[in-house]
Amino acid sequence: MPCPALPDGFDFTDPDLLHHRVPLPEFAELRRAEPVRWIPQRAGLAGFQDEGYWAVTRHADVKYVSTHPELFSSCLNTAIIRFHEHMQRDAIDAQRLILLNMDPPEHTRVRQIVQRGFTPRAIRALEERLRSRALAIVEGARAHSGPFDFVTEVACELPLQAIAELIGVPQDDRIKIFEWSNKMIAYDDPEYAITEEVGAESAAELISYAMNMAADRKQCPAKDIVSTLVAAEDEGNLGSDEFGFFVLMLSVAGNETTRNAITHGMHAFLTHPEQWELYKSTRPATTAEEIVRWATPVVSFQRTATQDTELGGKRIKKGDRVGIFYASANHDSEVFENPDAFDITRDPNPHLGFGGGGPHYCLGKSLAVLEIDLIFNAIADAMPNLTLVGDPRRLRSAWINGVKELQVNAG
Numbered sequence: 001m002p003c004p005a006l007p008d009g010f011d012f013t014d015p016d017l018l019h020h021r022v023p024l025p026e027f028a029e030l031r032r033a034e035p036v037r038w039i040p041q042r043a044g045l046a047g048f049q050d051e052g053y054w055a056v057t058r059h060a061d062v063k064y065v066s067t068h069p070e071l072f073s074s075c076l077n078t079a080i081i082r083f084h085e086h087m088q089r090d091a092i093d094a095q096r097l098i099l100l101n102m103d104p105p106e107h108t109r110v111r112q113i114v115q116r117g118f119t120p121r122a123i124r125a126l127e128e129r130l131r132s133r134a135l136a137i138v139e140g141a142r143a144h145s146g147p148f149d150f151v152t153e154v155a156c157e158l159p160l161q162a163i164a165e166l167i168g169v170p171q172d173d174r175i176k177i178f179e180w181s182n183k184m185i186a187y188d189d190p191e192y193a194i195t196e197e198v199g200a201e202s203a204a205e206l207i208s209y210a211m212n213m214a215a216d217r218k219q220c221p222a223k224d225i226v227s228t229l230v231a232a233e234d235e236g237n238l239g240s241d242e243f244g245f246f247v248l249m250l251s252v253a254g255n256e257t258t259r260n261a262i263t264h265g266m267h268a269f270l271t272h273p274e275q276w277e278l279y280k281s282t283r284p285a286t287t288a289e290e291i292v293r294w295a296t297p298v299v300s301f302q303r304t305a306t307q308d309t310e311l312g313g314k315r316i317k318k319g320d321r322v323g324i325f326y327a328s329a330n331h332d333s334e335v336f337e338n339p340d341a342f343d344i345t346r347d348p349n350p351h352l353g354f355g356g357g358g359p360h361y362c363l364g365k366s367l368a369v370l371e372i373d374l375i376f377n378a379i380a381d382a383m384p385n386l387t388l389v390g391d392p393r394r395l396r397s398a399w400i401n402g403v404k405e406l407q408v409n410a411g
Helices: 015-020 024-033 059-066 089-097 106-118 120-142 150-155 157-167 171-185 196-219 225-230 240-271 273-282 287-295 365-382
Strands: 036-040 052-056 300-305 309-311 314-316 321-325 403-405 407-409
Touching: 036 314, 052 059, 059 309, 059 321, 089 240, 106 120, 106 225, 106 240, 120 150, 120 157, 120 365, 150 157, 150 240, 150 365, 150 403, 157 171, 157 225, 157 240, 157 365, 171 196, 171 240, 196 225, 196 240, 225 240, 240 273, 240 287, 240 365, 240 403, 273 365, 287 365
Parallel strands: 052 321
Antiparallel strands: 036 052, 300 321, 309 314
């Protein structure tokens, strides 16, 4: 039977919705009554000339879609569930060059190359430098005599510096990565006044920057990930253009998501003071995973059915778009005990904040967990009495659970 809690026209990808809240009550009702539901959309509203998409809300179903790329493609319509209304089809198709929007076997080839930069050894090599940077970031923020914005002063800095360290971007250039990535994903938020053209220009600038870096390393290899990935293209490495698109993806996947996880994590601690006290005294190793579950920075991605199939008792037709809602899956009471509680000791914690498994499982998970651990350890050591000054100002977005501003006081 239809889900009675959803009014006509309710759309989980409406940017006005995520501007105010993540629709957890509506997700819960769908999981209970209609876990796979057709959400109608006016043709062209999301950049796609179709009639809507299937909303997949149960943990098990999100995992199933994620782990069956032969049935559910990332390439056909990309993984982005809603573009700007005026997005042209050729601009959507161009995004197939990004790893996020590839299918096997091309995805397999590119991922096998880029994952060289995310080996345990590579991440361990960054740890001490990032630990020092995390402490410096927090000490800099602590110097404020009054309220300050946690997002710009703390949350955004370590992910940017980690990317800079990882791919050899000079630290002075990290603000460029921040600005370009912001413009690429903020097209739904009128405060930024980002047009489709500005977003495309920012993407082009970032790709050009990365391609120039790749060209330099081919001429003069260094002991960094760029040289590892591009220096010998004929030996199974990335071309300069492929490296450019990889950096574009990294700037969003590694910057925006981790920044928002840190911000939501700090807000969760400050609104659950007993958890902050527990963290400061015991530093549970399970903390970062619970922060990612709680935050779920990417609310949803999409896949496209490659053939007629069935999911959750519904017939999915070839060519239908399928929205996989990680934010819903991460609050599934069939998987998580008391899912609406923020519990940093939660274990096990099979959340889908890094994806639902399968070929697109987050490449940088280990780095993200390290960054979250380092920054909260530094905050607990240097700013243990941090207090909340105002409510978070949320990003208007169709698929990112983002925070633009969080005013705090060092205490």
